[in-house]
Amino acid sequence: MRLIALTALVAFALDQISKYLVIQVMELWRIRSVDVFPPLLNFRYGENRGINFGLFGEGSEASRWILIGLAVVICGGVLIWAARTSLGRVARIGAGLLVGGALANVLDRLIYGYVLDFLNMSCCGITNPFVFNVADIFIFAGAIALVFFAPDEKKQAEKGQ
Secondary structure, three states, rough: OHHHHHHHHHHHHHHHHHHHHHHOOHHHHHHHHHEEEOOOEEEEEEEEEEEEEEEEOOOHHHHHHHHHHHHHHHHHHHHHHHHHHHOOHHHHHHHHHHHHHHHHHHHHHHHHEEEEEEEEEEEEEEEOOOOHHHHHHHHHHHHHEEEEEEEEHHHHHHHHO
């Protein structure tokens, strides 16, 4: 559990630091847009009141609290499952990334009422209208790590018989 907690703390801190630097120090909240390495990497200010990529973002104050509660329950579930399962190193890191990223977005919702987003990537003549943040990257990477590196309990049960 120590590796999960440390990874979660690092993911949480990196997300919050990146948001502070880009949105506050670079004043992205004011200038709204910075082309960093166009079209592959751009900073675009975004306030995400929904789920990933702003889906279902027209929600009410109640939906904000539902999303906060859901994220906290999922984090708790992942931590309980991880404590009861023999996870390898990559899966434990994945669990930490997922939990740290989710809690970083929860903090945004608690402080601002929405999640701060600033990353935008486009490629190959396709303009991507969506923005995301470092926490979203960690959540996605953590989920992928858990899918591919967590033990398959069905296969383990069949081997044990």
